[in-house]
Amino acid sequence: MIRSNSQYKKAKEKLKEFDSLIEKEISLLKDEGRHPVEIEMSANLMSAQRDKLSLEAAEYEELLNCKEIAISSMREFPKAIVKARIKAGYTQGDLAKKIEIAEQQIQRYEIQDYNKANLERVVQIVDALDMNVSIILKPQTEARVIHLKPTIISQEKLDQKKDEISKEGLLMSIGE
Structure with a gap:
């Protein structure tokens, strides 16, 4: 859970970087000759982390605009x-x-x-x-x-x- 505005700003910055990080990780694993399943699992894991962070940021934004909890x-x-x-x-x-x-x-x-x-x-x-x-x-x-x-x-x-x-x-x- 994002608990502060500074955490929210950091989350938004990380979200902007995530897609390029995933692409770099996939490229690195391919260059190392890793098995395609291992590459896919790594990409899925990183995507899941990105999705979790994205949900937390959306929850924070929604919270700022809600009328009640x-x-x-x-x-x-x-x-x-x-x-x-x-x-x-x-x-x-x-x-x-x-x-x-x-x-x-x-x-x-x-x-x-x-x-x-x-x-x-x-x-x-x-x-x-x-x-x-x-x-x-x-x-x-x-x-x-x-x-x-x-x-x-x-x-x-x-x-x-x-x-x-x-x-x-x-x-x-x-x-x-």
């Missing part, structure tokens, strides 16, 4: 706080100054997904970002329970069923 689970809340900071236009340093703590503490919170931050601190951060939070608690979908009734079947009926199934070609005998 929706999450479907409390597990997503830490990332939502980071997104809210970015949306509000604050750097980690700006946010730290606003709530009067060290910038390194905000960095630690974000790296650790706010696991070490107490609820009071999280509320203070959300308030400093001037964000409203709406939470709806609802039960998770209920698991379906299937009740199985044991059936007692005679050996004769069991043998009949086996014969019927094997005639249809669905049963293979093992060890007989």
